[in-house]
Amino acid sequence: MTSNPRVVFAKRPGDALPVVGEHIILDTSRTIDLDKVPLNGGFLTKTLILSPEPAIRERMRDPSITSYSTTYTVGAPIVAFAVVLVLRSEKEGINVGDYMYGQTIWEAYTVQPYIEGRINYKPEDWAPDTFDMDSLALRTVPNPNGLYPLSRYTSLLGTPGLTAFVGFExxxxxxxxxxxxVSSGGSGVGAMVVQLSKLKGMKVIASVGSDAKxxxxxxxGADVVFNYKKQSxxxxxxxxxxxxxxxxxVGGESLDAALEALVPLGRAVxxxxxxxxxxxxxxxxRLKNSHLIMKKRLTLRGFIVPDLIPQFIGKFMTEVPALMATGKLKSEEAITQGFENAPQAIVNMLSSGHNAVGKPVVVVAE
Structure with missing residues (x-):
């Protein structure tokens, strides 16, 4: 038997920052027989890289609060973005040795598909159109031996890059x-938006929370970068x-200042x-400049990535790898080593003004 640690959502944090050991815990009590565990037509994966992302906090909310995603179940494992390796397979089209990336349970080894763990975005509740429910589930890495490390599939080629690309397009x-x-210009999403904007020939102003960022x-390539802790x-x-x-x-004070700085007929994403x-x-x-939305005839549009996946996923998969290969899109990852450090990596990512430069990732296995 092999140890099979997992990250468990133990308690809802309310409006406070989650605490390791109270709200998020590492469960090391489970084991798995990698050779004999039943696959039931599915496939067995080994987790290589975990990707802490802000959407994890959204799913910790109380179930009574309506939002775009389902909530985590107390006592159940965290489900979020990761890169995995296929060890065994009974599923057609999924082969031993395949690398995959997408939403999955955060444990060392998992019998897939973990259907209960998907985003469960419900378009009938939020939009007139529907989209492929599997669009954020595990998919095969198209070029695992390419010019960039697998960690890129948590940044430029993962949820942050996809979010930035479909929103920008x-x-x-x-x-x-x-x-x-671009607020939070050093985040995974922000860094991608900065670069896409420069490729369009735009002037880019970006805010960050540290001089290193x-x-x-x-x-x-940003033209102007300021540390909002030093300059308002x-x-x-x-x-x-x-x-x-x-x-x-970011929202809040950043949005308020942007409303004042936007030209008439400007737009906010x-x-x-x-x-x-x-x-x-x-x-x-509380916003002070909301009156400017009417007076300047501004357009404000909120979105989440599934809204635009059907329209732009093909273009994303074609254009982004090519731009990366030619060096026109770049990223850095702030790497934490070890499954045991995954709960703290979530909290660090959610902490205001964390100092990690680049997209936070947790490497749990080679």
Missing amino acids: GIVEGKEGQTIF AEYVRRL YESALAQHGPINVYWDN ICGVVSSDNVPPAERY
Whole structure:
């Protein structure tokens, strides 16, 4: 028998930052027989890389709070993005030795498909159209021996890159000579938006939470990068704006400043609201410039990645690897080693102003 550790969601954190050992725990009590465990027509995978992402926090909410995803079950394992290796298979089209990436249970070894663990996005509740429910489930890595490491499938080729790409293609409508402001420019999504914007010939202003992240985003090509802890959003945008487009990963004060800096008929793409995560409702920032939405005739569009997958997944899979191979798209990953450190990696990723440069990943096996 082989030890089969897993990351378990033990308790809902409410509006507070999750705590390792209380809300997220490492369960090392389970074992698995890798040779004899029944596959029931499925396949057995070994986890190689875990990808902590903000959507994990969204799924920790109370089930009574309506949102775009199902909630985690207390006592059940965390389900999120990962890269895995196929060890055994009874499923046609899935072969031993295949690398796969997508949503899966966070444990060392898993009999797939773990259907209960999928995003379970319900388009009938949120939009008139439907999309392939398997679009965020495990899919085969197309080129595991390519020019870049497997960790890229958690950044540029993973959920962050896909989110940035489909949002940029479907909503931003970026044009040469325009100016875009990207909040959290050093995040996995933000870093991709910065680069896509530069490929369109746009001027890019980006905010980050540390000087190290500022250097990283400058290396990606941003024209103006400021540390919001040292210079206010309002001051930076007054100095370097106005802006035509705002890509919002943050919300709160950043969105407020962007509303003031946007030109008439400008647009804001609302991709994330991390400034309000782990903050009680009564303490969350309240917009002061919402009146400018009407007066400037601004367009604000919120989205999540499944909204645009059917339209742009093919283009993403074709264009992004080619841009990476030619060095036109780059990324860095902030690597944590060891399955035992996965719970803390989640908390670190969710902590405001964490100092990791690049997309956080946890390497649990070679």
